[in-house]
Amino acid sequence: MKHQTRLGRIASICLAGCALSVLTAGAALAQTQVRLLAPASGSGVGFAAIAEKFNAAQSDVKVEIQRVPSGESYAQAMFTQLQAGAGADLIFTNAGYGAPESMLPLAEAGQLADLTDRAFAAEFPPERVAEYWSDGKLYGLPLSLTxxxxxxxxxxxxxxxxxxxxxxxxxxxxxxxxxxxxxxxxxxxxxxxxxxxxxxxxxxxxxxxxxxxxxxxxxxxxxxxxxxxxxxxxxxxxxxxxxxxxxxxxxxxxxxxxxxxxxxxxxxxxxxxxxxxxxxxxxxxxxxxxxxxxxxxxxxxxxxxxYNDALSVNAKSANQDAAFAFLDYLSQPEQMAEFVKLAGGTAPADAAAGxxxxxxxxxxxxxxxxxxxxxxxxxxxxxxxxxxxxxxxxxxxxxxxxxxxxxxxxxxxxx
The missing domain is CATH 3.40.190.10 (Periplasmic binding protein-like II)
Incomplete structure (x- = not known):
């Protein structure tokens, strides 16, 4: 009964306007801890603010932000964790190719989860963000126009x-x-x-x-x-x-x-x-x-x-359902608008409207x-x-x- 109660609470939050994904029936009864790796920049501040709201809105998933100095230090930390099999559940990535944290080389190496079936994917077709797609699959949520x-x-x-x-x-x-x-x-x-x-x-x-x-x-x-x-x-x-x-x-x-x-x-x-x-x-x-x-x-x-900055899901994460739940929550216009106020940049909806x-x-x-x-x-x-x-x-x-x-x-x- 406890598991049904948890799902009911999440469903109630969704009906209240938070696009929080329902965790699968196989989810653990204890609170799921999700780690998000981010640079110690405006993006890290933005993630922390949204995670605080998300954590307060429900009790089944707790997102913790691990912030690393921006630049090459961030890329080194990301690779070290992935190579050690200790990668974060959610990973700040960049669009396209050309950088250590670029999503497409990571995706093609099997490190990132396919996001094509998420509801927000329809808002970001290849025609809009080609740098996020490989072989017909979407690998990141665009955070802002940089x-x-x-x-x-x-x-x-x-x-x-x-x-x-x-x-x-x-x-x-x-x-x-x-x-x-x-x-x-x-x-x-x-x-x-x-x-x-x-x-x-x-x-x-x-x-x-x-x-x-x-x-x-x-x-x-x-x-x-x-x-x-x-x-x-x-x-x-x-x-x-x-x-x-x-x-x-x-x-x-x-x-x-x-x-x-x-x-x-x-x-x-x-x-x-x-x-x-x-x-x-x-x-x-x-x-x-x-x-x-x-x-x-x-x-x-x-x-x-x-559309440089993105949030991706670790393909090897044991907490993918919980990670997807946070990603779906962040993708909502209200959350995106708050995120960019802290992180900088222009929310995708605003960029589309000029x-x-x-x-x-x-x-x-x-x-x-x-x-x-x-x-x-x-x-x-x-x-x-x-x-x-x-x-x-x-x-x-x-x-x-x-x-x-x-x-x-x-x-x-x-x-």
């Missing part, structure tokens, strides 16, 4: 009579001004700078050739043979020469970057919208906005975005005009290429690699 761009501290700029740059030359002028203020103009996670390099390359490579990644996959071009990649790295070298970054930028980790922005040590930063969520959670009084990283001319500037929050209002014209490109590395099936953006990218920031060596390293990693 924009990557230039995040700026609204009040800090205004207090110093400054405005966000619309061109690369204006950005360099801000670098000079920041030096006079004993601040840095641009913060980046130099220990993991792939987003930064891709943001610069949108203007020098992908505005010119939106299909560049497909051509590279087909062997029709190379990094070294594309002047735009060298131009992107030369722009970064110019930023180094103009002291745009904090000293020792190549060693700055994502948590250190979050702290620098929250403390007002930098005027701006380059990163994803989840960066904004992490910073606001550290300093609720800060006002941040994002615009695309500027190109040589305002009319040639373009935005960059992808409704962006105030922090992203500068991005709206670019969407209206179709001046938006996807994040490049999600189309690169070899994670080592993104790895080179990190390793050689860090060396370039440190001054120990040239642009020519950098592009050669990228081509060497492409197999």
């Amino acid at each position: 924009n990557v761009g230039l995040v700026y501290n609204v009040d800090l700029l205004a207090q110093n009579g400054l405005t966000p740059p619309e061109t690369f030359e204006e950005l360099l002028a801000l670098c000079d001004k920041a030096v006079s203020l004993n601040k840095s103009a641009v913060g980046i996670a130099g220990s993991s700078p792939f987003y930064f390099y891709e943001a610069v390359a949108v203007g020098t490579v992908f505005v010119e050739d939106p299909d560049w990644s497909e051509k590279r996959t087909a062997g029709e071009t190379t990094f070294a043979g594309t002047p735009g990649w060298t131009a992107a790295f030369e722009r970064v070298k110019t930023m180094l020469d103009r002291q745009c970054f904090p000293v020792g930028v190549q060693a700055i980790t994502p948590p250190q970057l979050f702290a620098d922005i929250a403390a007002g040590n930098v005027l701006m930063a380059v990163g994803p919208t989840t960066l904004m969520g992490a910073v606001v959670n550290m300093n609720p009084a800060i006002t941040l906005k994002m615009r695309p990283f500027p190109n040589d001319a305002a009319e040639r500037t373009a935005a960059m975005s992808v 409704a962006f929050p105030p922090a992203l209002e500068d991005m709206v014209p670019f969407y209206a005009e179709g001046r938006v490109h996807t994040v490049p590395h999600h189309a690169w099936r070899e994670p080592a290429v993104r790895g080179v953006l990190i390793s050689s990218g860090g060396a370039f920031l440190a001054g120990s690699k040239t642009a020519a060596e950098f592009v050669a390293d990228l081509d060497a990693a492409w197999k």
Whole structure:
């Protein structure tokens, strides 16, 4: 009778508006403990808030959040756990290919559960999120539309009579001004700078050739043979020469970057919208906005975005039914809206309607005009290429690699 009572309680919660999946008849009588592995960023904060609501709404499943520092530390923790057979029941993943935590290589290796039969799958067909599907199966719940761009501290700029740059030359002028203020103009996670390099390359490579990644996959071009990649790295070298970054930028980790922005040590930063969520959670009084990283001319500037962040279920989890229950709960519009307020980004329903929050209002014209490109590395099936953006990218920031060596390293990693 106790088991029937438990199912009845869950059914009642569902009727009250929580899309909580009914656990199977074989579920254990004791409370099921579900572990969710997430980065210690805005996403981790968002998961914790939704898990608290979920846990309070019923007593049969308890979701616990394990947060690991963002960036390579997260990927290492995820792989270590999976290889040891101790993977979390729910795993924060990224769309497509190209990153250690990318879902499609994990799915193709049998690590992730098929989500095609979940009710929310109908909202995310391959036509909308191709990076989530493999062989006709869905492997993750898209959490938000992630924009990557230039995040700026609204009040800090205004207090110093400054405005966000619309061109690369204006950005360099801000670098000079920041030096006079004993601040840095641009913060980046130099220990993991792939987003930064891709943001610069949108203007020098992908505005010119939106299909560049497909051509590279087909062997029709190379990094070294594309002047735009060298131009992107030369722009970064110019930023180094103009002291745009904090000293020792190549060693700055994502948590250190979050702290620098929250403390007002930098005027701006380059990163994803989840960066904004992490910073606001550290300093609720800060006002941040994002615009695309500027190109040589305002009319040639373009935005960059992808449904990057996702939540997947471990294919080897002994608690899959409970994990599915939380995933179904999170997929509801009310929960998604609350999640993105904390994590950053734009809820899928809002993105579909073209409704962006105030922090992203500068991005709206670019969407209206179709001046938006996807994040490049999600189309690169070899994670080592993104790895080179990190390793050689860090060396370039440190001054120990040239642009020519950098592009050669990228081509060497492409197999």
